Amino acid sequence: MSFKVLIANRGEIALRAIRACKELNISTVSVYSEGDKDLKHLKFSDETVCIGPPSPLESYLNTPVILSAAELTQVNAIYPGYGFLAEDSNFAEMCEKSGFKFIGPTSETIKNMGDKITAKTLAEEAGIQIVPGYKEDIPDDEEEFKKIAKDIGYPIMIKATAGGGGRGMRVVEHEDDLISHAEITMQEAKNAFGNEKIYLEKFIANPRHIEVQIVGDGKGHAIHLGTRDCSMQRRHQKIIEEAPARNINKDSLNKTYEACVNLCKKIKYEGVGTIEFLYENDEFYFIEMNTRIQVEHPVTEMITGFDLVKAQLRIALNMNISLNQNDIKFSGHSMECRINAEDPETFQPSPGKITKMHTPGGFGIRYDSHIYGGYTVPPYYDSLLAKIITQANSRDSSIKRMISALDEFFIEGIKTNHSLHQKILHDDTFLKNKHTINYLENEFLKNGS
Ligand code: ADP
Numbered sequence: 001m002s003f004k005v006l007i008a009n010r011g012e013i014a015l016r017a018i019r020a021c022k023e024l025n026i027s028t029v030s031v032y033s034e035g036d037k038d039l040k041h042l043k044f045s046d047e048t049v050c051i052g053p054p055s056p057l058e059s060y061l062n063t064p065v066i067l068s069a070a071e072l073t074q075v076n077a078i079y080p081g082y083g084f085l086a087e088d089s090n091f092a093e094m095c096e097k098s099g100f101k102f103i104g105p106t107s108e109t110i111k112n113m114g115d116k117i118t119a120k121t122l123a124e125e126a127g128i129q130i131v132p133g134y135k136e137d138i139p140d141d142e143e144e145f146k147k148i149a150k151d152i153g154y155p156i157m158i159k160a161t162a163g164g165g166g167r168g169m170r171v172v173e174h175e176d177d178l179i180s181h182a183e184i185t186m187q188e189a190k191n192a193f194g195n196e197k198i199y200l201e202k203f204i205a206n207p208r209h210i211e212v213q214i215v216g217d218g219k220g221h222a223i224h225l226g227t228r229d230c231s232m233q234r235r236h237q238k239i240i241e242e243a244p245a246r247n248i249n250k251d252s253l254n255k256t257y258e259a260c261v262n263l264c265k266k267i268k269y270e271g272v273g274t275i276e277f278l279y280e281n282d283e284f285y286f287i288e289m290n291t292r293i294q295v296e297h298p299v300t301e302m303i304t305g306f307d308l309v310k311a312q313l314r315i316a317l318n319m320n321i322s323l324n325q326n327d328i329k330f331s332g333h334s335m336e337c338r339i340n341a342e343d344p345e346t347f348q349p350s351p352g353k354i355t356k357m358h359t360p361g362g363f364g365i366r367y368d369s370h371i372y373g374g375y376t377v378p379p380y381y382d383s384l385l386a387k388i389i390t391q392a393n394s395r396d397s398s399i400k401r402m403i404s405a406l407d408e409f410f411i412e413g414i415k416t417n418h419s420l421h422q423k424i425l426h427d428d429t430f431l432k433n434k435h436t437i438n439y440l441e442n443e444f445l446k447n448g449s
Contacts, residue, residue: 002025002026002027003024003026003027003076003077003317004026004027004028004029004046004073004074004075004076004077005017005021005026005027005028005029005075005076005077005078005079005103005313006028006029006030006031006066006069006070006073006075006077006078006079006100007021007028007029007030007031007041007045007079007081008031008060008066008078008079008080008081008084008085009060009079009080009081009082009083009084009086010032010033010036010039010060010370010381011039011370011381011382011384012368012369012370012384012386012387013081013082013293013295014030014039014041014081014370015040015041015044015368015369015370016309016368017079017081017309018030018041018044018045019044019309020307020309020310020312020313021313022044023307023310024310024313024314024319026313026317027046027047028044028045028046028047029045029046029047029048029049029069029070029073029075030042030045030047030048030049031048031049031050031051031059031060031066031069032048032049032050032051032059033050033051033052033053033054033055033056033058033059033060033380034050034052034053034054034059035053035054035378035380036054036378037050038375038376039370040370040371040372040375041370047073049069049072049073051065051066051069052065054378054380055380056084056380056381060084060085061084061085063085063088063090063091063094066078066085066091067094067095067098067100070095070098070100071098075100076100076101076317077100077101077102077103077313077316077317078095078100078101078102078103079103079312079313080102080103080104080292081292081293082292082293082294082295083382086104086291086292086293087110087113087114087164087290087291087292088110089107089108089110089111089114090107092104092105092106092107092110093107095107101316101317102316103271103312103313103316104270104271104291104292104312104316105216105218105269105270105271105273105291106218106270109267109269109270109291110291112267113273113288113289113290113291114162114164114291115161115162116159116160116161116162116163116199116288117135117161117197117199119288119289120135120286121135122263122266122267123259123263123275123286123289124286125266126259126260126262126263126266127255127258127259127262127263128256128259128260128263128275128284128286129256129259129283129284129285129286130285130286131201131202131204131278131285131286131287132152132201132202133152133156133157133199133200133201133202134148134149134152134199134200135199135200137197138182138198138199138200142179145178145179145182146175146178146179148200149172149175149178149200150175152200152201152202153202154172154173154174154175154203155171155172155173155203155205156171156172156178156200156201156202156203157169157170157171157172157200157201157202157203158170158171158172158181158182158185158198158199158200159185159198159199159200159201160185160186160188160189160192160193160195160196160197160198161189161195161197161198161199162189162193162194162195162197163189163192163193164193165236166235166236166237167188167192168185168188168189168192168193169185170184170185171203182198185198186198204278204280204285205280206280206436206437206438207278207279207280207285207436207437208229208231208245208278208279208280208435208436208437209229209230209231209233209238209276209277209278209279209437210227210228210229210230210231210245210248210276210277210278210279210284211227211228211230211274211275211276211277211294212224212226212227212256212257212260212274212275212277213225213226213227213228213272213273213274213294213297213300213308214260214261214264214269214272214273214274214275215271215272215273215306215308215311215315215323216264216265216268216269216270216271216273216315216323217270217315217321217323218268218269218270218271218315219268220265220268221265221323222261222264222265222269222323223261223323223324223325223328224257224260224261224325224328225300225304225306225308225328226243226244226300226303226304226328226330227243227244227245227248227253228241228242228243228244228245228274228296228299228300229241229242229243229244229245229246230242230296231435231436231437231439232424232430232435232439232440233437233440234347234440234441234445235441238295238296238338239337239338239417239420239421239424239440240335240336240337240338240421240424240430241295241296241299241335241336241338242299242333242334242335242336242395242398243299243300243302243303243333243334244303244330244333245279246333246395246433247433248279249282249283252282252283252284253284256277256284260275261325263275263289270315270316271291271311271312271315271316272292272293272297272308272311272312273289273290273291273292274289274290274294275288275289276288276289276290278437293308293309293312295338295384295387296336296387297309298334298336298366298368298387298389299334299335299336299389300334302332302334302366302389302390302391303330303331303332303333303334303391304328304329304330304331305329305331306328332391332392332393332394332397332398333391333392333393333394333395333397333398334389334390334391334398335389335390335395335398335399335402336387336388336389337387337388337402337406337421337425338384338386338387338417339369339384339385339386339387339388339409339411339416339417339418339421340383340384340385340416340417341377341383341385341414341415341416342383342415342416342417343415344415344416344417344418344419344420347417349379349383350377350383350414350415350416351376351377351378351379351383351414352376352377352413352414353374353375353376353377353413353414354371354372354373354374354375354376354377354411354412354413354414355373355374355412355413356373356410356411356412356413357371357372357373357409357410357411357412358408358409358410359386359408359409360388360404360405360406360408360409361408362404362405364390364391364392364398364401365388365389365390365401365405366388366389366390366391367386367387367388367389368386368387368389369385369386369387371385371386371411377414385411385416388402388405388406388409390402390405395433396431399425399431402421402425403422403425403426406418406421406422406425407422424440424444427444429443429444
């Protein structure tokens with residue numbers, strides 16, 4: 001049987017999806033906004049459909065228009081990528097109802113995992129360690145509420161159950177601020193997510209961000225593909241990611257792997273997913289599960305040789321795939337630098353025309369990007385321009401390879417965070433792998449490194 005897939009995304013992940021489809025002899029339909037007609041992947045797509053004005057709400061988030069394009073081009077399935085509609089359970093449900101296969105888990109799974117309290121409960125039931133906290137309804141009585149917070153122990157974090165993308169979270173250092181902070185978070189959550197429900201978590205002061213990649217066949221079988229360390233972040237946005245995470249307690253890791261696979265088996269997880277943890281004092285604490293491909297998926301692919309995007313397509317389209325834990329072998333170390341169109345000091349977005357550029361290459365270097373010389377970066381979307389990925393025998397060699405790749409790389413015409421990466425790659429704390437999620441913002445950038 002021949003398949004046709006609509007790619008409901010843009011930029012590098014749309015190109016990544018097309019490459020995977022081509023290898024599997026799947027035809028592609030790419031949708032694009034009026035602001036994106038010069039995107040590279042449109043040239044490689046079998047068909048293209050313009051879906052509306054540049055504003056994401058009118059194009060890449062516009063469910064009826066995307067479903068109409070799917071109907072018009074008679075595709076079998078829709079590939080959501082990351083961002084936009086990738087974790088929108090309503091969209092997945094509409095795909096299911098319209099007879100298009102949503103490439104990812106079921107709408108029910110997306111919904112459950114998108115609700116942070118339900119996700120925590122399911123994770124805990126599967127044996128995953130969660131951040132200590134309180135996930136029942138917040139009592140009306142202020143004294144009772146204060147007692148709950150005190151029992152968890154300050155500092156605590158107030159989180160919106162429908163939160164996402166680093167929004168809907170607030171740290172409370174002292175009891176005096178509890179009520180006001182809870183009220184503000186509820187109001188913000190109501191405005192941003194249409195759901196004001198909040199819960200409490202112990203604030204883990206200085207953890208690393210470690211995540212586990214999983215793959216499930218949707219029928220109750222699942223495997224893991226190891227860890228990634230994404231601790232180098234600013235405002236909860238990852239900047240450098242690596243696989244595997246180094247210096248992790250073996251017992252905790254094995255328990256965590258087992259529990260992650262157990263969760264995916266229990267919920268009959270379909271497709272690829274990431275279970276994210278804060279890691280401190282040798283312990284993993286679940287924070288959330290992302291029910292989609294991640295930006296940083298290449299580092300896992302580089303150390304396992306397992307193509308995660310092809311796996312998504314194969315599983316969704318019932319093509320042959322072997323998911324055998326014993327077949328997964330880990331080799332060496334991989335690192336990814338996210339090159340963003342932004343000022344390296346102020347982090348202000350820097351859209352505009354790329355007048356000239358040169359991309360890196362060579363042994364152990366992978367370059368995933370949709371940009372090219374003469375391309376104009378539009379101002380409407382996220383600022384990711386390119387992912388430079390290296391693979392080598394050790395972490396040190398992977399870093400050296402990245403330094404050399406970055407030396408070859410240049411972009412002219414717009415500002416990028418290229419120089420920030422170069423500085424981080426020479427930083428002693430990073431080289432020693434001693435950085436936590438707070439390091440970049442609280443130490444590195446403050447010290448003017
Ligand atoms: P989102 O869905 O918005 O990405 P997460 O729950 O994944 O929210 O949290 C995003 C980031 O917030 C984490 O990577 C971590 O940096 C920080 N964070 C979340 N929960 C806690 C916590 N309990 N203690 C300390 N930091 C936290």
